[in-house]
Amino acid sequence: MALFGLVDCNNFYASCERLFRPELKSRPVVVLSNNDGCVIARSAEAKALGIPMAAPAYQWEHVFRQHQVAVFSSNYALYGDLSSRVMSILADMAPRVEVYSIDEAFLDLTGVADPVALCREIRARVTQWTGIPVSIGLARTKALAKAANRRAKKNPALGGVYDHTAEADPEALLADMEAGEVWGIGPRHQKRLWARGVRTALDFARLPRDWVKKEMSVVGLATQLELQGISCVHFERAPAPHRSLLCSRSFATLVEDKAQLREAVCSFATRVGEKLRRENAEASAVQVFVSTPRHRDVPQHNGQAVITLPAPTAHTPEIIEAALRGLDQAYAEGHGYQKAGVMLLGLTPATGRQNSLLDLPPEERQRQRTLMAALDGVNRRFGRGALRFALASAPDRPWHMRQMRRSPRYTTSWADLLKVR
Ligand SMILES: [Mg+2]
Numbered sequence: 001m002a003l004f005g006l007v008d009c010n011n012f013y014a015s016c017e018r019l020f021r022p023e024l025k026s027r028p029v030v031v032l033s034n035n036d037g038c039v040i041a042r043s044a045e046a047k048a049l050g051i052p053m054a055a056p057a058y059q060w061e062h063v064f065r066q067h068q069v070a071v072f073s074s075n076y077a078l079y080g081d082l083s084s085r086v087m088s089i090l091a092d093m094a095p096r097v098e099v100y101s102i103d104e105a106f107l108d109l110t111g112v113a114d115p116v117a118l119c120r121e122i123r124a125r126v127t128q129w130t131g132i133p134v135s136i137g138l139a140r141t142k143a144l145a146k147a148a149n150r151r152a153k154k155n156p157a158l159g160g161v162y163d164h165t166a167e168a169d170p171e172a173l174l175a176d177m178e179a180g181e182v183w184g185i186g187p188r189h190q191k192r193l194w195a196r197g198v199r200t201a202l203d204f205a206r207l208p209r210d211w212v213k214k215e216m217s218v219v220g221l222a223t224q225l226e227l228q229g230i231s232c233v234h235f236e237r238a239p240a241p242h243r244s245l246l247c248s249r250s251f252a253t254l255v256e257d258k259a260q261l262r263e264a265v266c267s268f269a270t271r272v273g274e275k276l277r278r279e280n281a282e283a284s285a286v287q288v289f290v291s292t293p294r295h296r297d298v299p300q301h302n303g304q305a306v307i308t309l310p311a312p313t314a315h316t317p318e319i320i321e322a323a324l325r326g327l328d329q330a331y332a333e334g335h336g337y338q339k340a341g342v343m344l345l346g347l348t349p350a351t352g353r354q355n356s357l358l359d360l361p362p363e364e365r366q367r368q369r370t371l372m373a374a375l376d377g378v379n380r381r382f383g384r385g386a387l388r389f390a391l392a393s394a395p396d397r398p399w400h401m402r403q404m405r406r407s408p409r410y411t412t413s414w415a416d417l418l419k420v421r
Contacts, residue, residue: 002231003138003165005107005119006145007090007126009083010133010153012103013041016082017072019131020410028069032057033348034284034312036073040243040346073406076285076345080306081411084289085130088302091294093122102244102287102345106142119161139164142233143226146183147173147201174202174227184223189216201227245279247272248341254293256336261290262324268342269323270389273316274379276344277372282312284346286319288326293338301337303330306412311359312348315368316375319344320389 009015013031018024028045032038039046039055049067051060057071064071083102090097096108107122109115119136126134137148144164151173152162164173180190182201192215198204204212205227213221222232247268255261265288276283289304307322323342359365378387 001110002140003109003112003115004140004142004145004231005094005109005115006100006137006142006149007086007105007107007122007134008136008149008153009086009103010135011041011043012083012132013072013074013079014043014046015132016079017070017075017407018043019082020407021070024070028067029072030064030069031072031074033074034308034346040074040348074284074346075406075409076287076308077306077409077412078407080285080287080304080343080345081409082130082132083287084302084304085411086126086132086134089126089129090122093118093125099246099248099341101246102343106145107136109138116161116163116166119163120159123160134160136161137164138162140229141226141231143183143223144173144229147177147227150177150181170229171202174205175200177201179204182223182227184219189220192216243347244343244345245272245275245281245283245347246341246343247275248289248339248343250339251337254336254338255340256334258327258331258333261331261337261340262327264340265323265327265342266320266389268340269320270316272342272344273314273319273372274376276314276319276347277350277376279347280350281347282314282350283319283344284309284312284348285344286322286326287343287345288323288330288341289343290327290330290337290340292335299335301332301335303332305329306345312346313368314350315372316389 014029017029017031026045028049029043030039030046030051031041033040036057038057039051039053039060042051042053046069049063049069051063063069079102087097087099087105090105090107094107094109095112098106100106109118112118115138119138123134123136126132135149135152137145137150137152138161139145139148148162148164152158152160155162164170167173177200179185179193179198179201180187182204185193185204193204198207205224207224209221209224212224225232249264249268251264255264269286285306285308287304287306289302291302292298292300294300305326307326309318309322313319375387
């Protein structure tokens with residue numbers, strides 16, 4: 001029988017910031033969006049203070065001061081690098097790994113002799129080698145593994161690993177969870193479910209399938225079946241994670257030629273840009289990664305780079321340009337690459353953001369949006385890739401933005417290395 005593990009880094013951005021500032025261990029930590037606009041990550045202590053997600057920073061300054069909250073600008077170069085270190089440990093230890101977002105990955109544990117022991121080992125090694133705390137949920141389906149992970153995180157007595165398949169009362173997990181917290185249900189469906197008297201994930205799992213299919217499409221039905229223990233979510237169909245979007249592929253044969261990698265990265269950037277617009281979101285940074293095959297007797301290279309965008313955008317040419325600059329940094333010559341990917345980080349809603357001085361004028365942004373909507377329309381009608389971007393060489397632009405509180409790029413910039421006195 002299938003068995004999935006979901007590994008999720010606890011309060012990932014806040015944990016990254018703490019790593020190099022041990023004195024912050026029990027102080028509340030928040031991370032702000034690009035240009036220091038609003039709160040996008042909180043440590044457990046900051047959550048306990050009642051600081052909500054997406055809180056505008058200026059409205060909470062007094063709370064930050066009063067409770068000595070450590071406030072950081074987002075540092076995607078740091079998060080991207082630590083993420084790839086965590087993922088590479090997972091890839092070394094688990095039979096199969098599917099990176100799902102910057103701080104989450106599914107493990108395929110089917111057939112593993114003692115999966116709980118393996119997960120405890122994984123958790124210990126990630127903590128020891130990277131300092132990032134993770135929680136792992138094990139279950140028969142991905143949606144259940146998500147729910148199991150939530151329990152692993154909420155209940156410290158479990159030591160960070162929770163195996164739902166060993167549960168005497170498997171329904172308790174769902175009874176204990178609001179329907180809106182189920183993977184992919186979200187606020188849009190929550191209202192309709194509420195109106196039908198559906199409060200918990202268990203209520204949702206027990207709804208008539210016909211109703212779910214009619215009201216929430218096959219995607220909702222797939223989620224329901226998953227909660228009933230029937231595995232049916234494949235990755236292309238998986239609901240979008242809320243703070244990063246990924247497109248990656250393994251190549252049929254190893255790719256050494258940089259021109260070919262540029263083409264691949266360009267098409268991943270295009271694809272992930274489409275997903276971004278479908279979510280009605282904008283990205284703050286672009287991560288690119290390339291990797292050589294694992295478990296082989298050849299020199300390995302796992303390169304990654306994060307390019308922070310001057311202002312959040314959903315404009316594909318900007319995403320491609322950043323992705324190609326990232327590839328220049330991530331690529332090392334003389335390797336045969338097996339896999340490459342583009343991840344968009346720091347997602348924010350496309351509507352209702354304040355205009356930054358560093359951003360393009362609003363009319364120009366509007367023109368870009370119209371262009372992208374036309375492009376998406378054509379591709380929907382005539383098939384994906386009917387209209388594509390030619391590979392353009394990226395002009396170098398000096399990019400600056402307001403990041404008064406950004407931590408040093410400890411792990412990716414020589415100039416920012418910790419100094420020991
Ligand atoms: Mg997380």
